[in-house]
Amino acid sequence: MTLIEKRAWLTLWTMCPVYLVYFAIQVGWPDWPSGFLAKFGLLAAVAGLHAIGYIAGELAFRYRNREDGLQQDERDDAIDARATRAAYFVLISGTILAGAIMPFTDRGWKVANTALLFIVLSETLRAVLTVRGYRRPALAH
Amino acid sequence: MANEIRLLRFLAQDMTQAELGKRVGLTRQTIAAIEQERYSPSLEVAFRIAHVFGKRVDEVFHWSPPDGGPG
Secondary structure (H helix, E strand, C coil): CCHHHHHHHHHHHHHHHHHHHHHHHHHHCCCCCCCHHHHHHHHHHHHHHHHHHHHHHHHHHHHHCCCCCCCCCHHHHHHHHHHHHHHHHHHHHHHHHHHHHHHHHCCCHHHHHHHHHHHHHHHHHHHHHHHHHCCCCEECC | CEECHHHHHHHCCCCCHHHHHHHHCCCHHHHHHHHCCCEECCHHHHHHHHHHHCCCHHHHEECCCCCCCCC
16 A cells, blocks of 8 residues: 555544544534633644544554655556545635635634535545545556 | 566566566556556656566557457
């Protein structure tokens, strides 16, 4: 498995569970926790958990990676470019919704969570397409 | 794209995928993907691979059109 594919799996395993819990709380118990600081604390805890998991995984990959030389080549670039292109459109859609439409209809945490949701969705899509790219036949750029 | 890389590696004193990758600027995983026909390399890489084995590109890679006509 290449380093790019390992990173994509790491993103899926570290990001999806914590943000799934976060958004489940936001949908199921929108008033919990109450107060800006408490809500911000929850978000910080989720983001921190994701960051710790990702950094730990990245360090483990670097420690265990015994292969010398090239880590990324034209195939990795092609797969990464395709996944990033698709994720970009999701991110742009979220930016338009949260930055250009919702400020006129909603406010506060709803706008922030929508932006966060689209960031998570775009990163998830990028990771899924990267993993899928290594399993399906592909052409160079 | 069908190719003879595995055979050519065997004939070249059992050259490893990692060694071939190093010589043409690809990772071992990409050489494996090319051999298994899961990845079609760029033209430049195809030329580089053929050059390593001292062959022409069409001696290493074989392409046939999807409609089954002559390649």
